[in-house]
Amino acid sequence: MSARTEKSKEPAPKLSIWQKALLRDEEWQKDELRTLVFWIVFGFSVVLGVFYGLLSLRGLPCLIGYFIGSVAVPTIYWTNYLGVDDEDFGGKMEVLGDSIGAGFASFTLTWIGVYTAMQS
Amino acid sequence: MSDFAQLVILSFLTSAASEAISYFVVYRTERFQQLKQKLIANEAKLAEEQSATAGNSNKRQKRIENLEAGLKATRRDAQGLQIRNTLIVAVIQVVVIYQVNSMFGGRSVATLPFEPISVFRSLTHRGLPDDSPATDCSATFVFILGGLAFKAVLDRVLQLGMPKGNQLPKWVTNPEEIVGMK
Numbered sequence: 001m002s003a004r005t006e007k008s009k010e011p012a013p014k015l016s017i018w019q020k021a022l023l024r025d026e027e028w029q030k031d032e033l034r035t036l037v038f039w040i041v042f043g044f045s046v047v048l049g050v051f052y053g054l055l056s057l058r059g060l061p062c063l064i065g066y067f068i069g070s071v072a073v074p075t076i077y078w079t080n081y082l083g084v085d086d087e088d089f090g091g092k093m094e095v096l097g098d099s100i101g102a103g104f105a106s107f108t109l110t111w112i113g114v115y116t117a118m119q120s
Numbered sequence: 121m122s123d124f125a126q127l128v129i130l131s132f133l134t135s136a137a138s139e140a141i142s143y144f145v146v147y148r149t150e151r152f153q154q155l156k157q158k159l160i161a162n163e164a165k166l167a168e169e170q171s172a173t174a175g176n177s178n179k180r181q182k183r184i185e186n187l188e189a190g191l192k193a194t195r196r197d198a199q200g201l202q203i204r205n206t207l208i209v210a211v212i213q214v215v216v217i218y219q220v221n222s223m224f225g226g227r228s229v230a231t232l233p234f235e236p237i238s239v240f241r242s243l244t245h246r247g248l249p250d251d252s253p254a255t256d257c258s259a260t261f262v263f264i265l266g267g268l269a270f271k272a273v274l275d276r277v278l279q280l281g282m283p284k285g286n287q288l289p290k291w292v293t294n295p296e297e298i299v300g301m302k
Binding site: 029030031035038039042052053056057058059060062063098101102105106108109111112113115116117119 | 122124128167230231232233234257262265266268269271272273276283
């Protein structure tokens with residue numbers, strides 16, 4: 001048996017969540033996907049909070065924009081880029097899980113903090 | 121340092137202290153570790169059974185039901201272990217919020233970029249004079265927001281507690297089943 005065939009029988013090295021996050025059509029476990037989505041929502045929330053604050057944006061439309069974005073951004077990413085069907089994991093809300101609450105708290109805190117700093 | 125920054129640091133320290141207490145009181149105990157390992161193993165088995173297609177479907181359904189019942193029992197046991205810890209953490213939170221109120225009471229620590237609806241105004245305006253603008257923000261509100269955010273982040277980074285699993289209620293994840301459409 002050639003060395004090349006031997007090598008092809010070796011199991012593929014286990015990729016970390018962050019390595020898999022950059023690849024398309026990988027197999028995902030529910031916990032892994034939820035962890036990834038948590039950090040995506042968290043990052044999106046902090047970045048949008050800083051952005052709104054720096055531009056001194058205010059009012060209800062900004063909050064509505066955040067809610068739409070915090071669901072749409074991860075959904076588009078896992079559907080269109082990762083090629084994951086959320087129905088395999090119990091639906092969209094099951095994947096988003098506790099990310100929404102933590103993301104909203106992070107967003108509001110960052111927005112208020114940066115907005116206040118810009119006003120003073 | 122501004123009041124806002126002080127509150128953010130204080131809420132981070134309180135969340136970290138709560139997590140440390142949880143670790144020493146519950147998470148590091150042998151019983152909790154056993155339950156955690158059991159839960160992780162059973163969740164993996166359940167996922168395997170749910171994705172399997174070969175074999176007798178009735179037997180598989182029975183195995184799935186048994187595994188789900190086992191998972192519920194394990195989570196219940198873990199919650200029993202966490203009761204004392206939950207009480208200690210709750211007392212710490214109450215004491216710190218009381219301290220925050222007495223330290224920053226009566227003054228606005230930030231400006232809200234939105235006008236809160238009346239339901240939340242008791243929180244965003246807690247301890248502030250009645251005639252202050254609606255966009256004034258209380259220290260309690262900043263402290264609670266920080267606590268929510270830092271608790272979630274520490275949970276994810278340290279992963280000391282039980283895996284989250286299916287913690288969302290069914291009316292969120294599968295409302296059709298609740299209203300009998302399925």
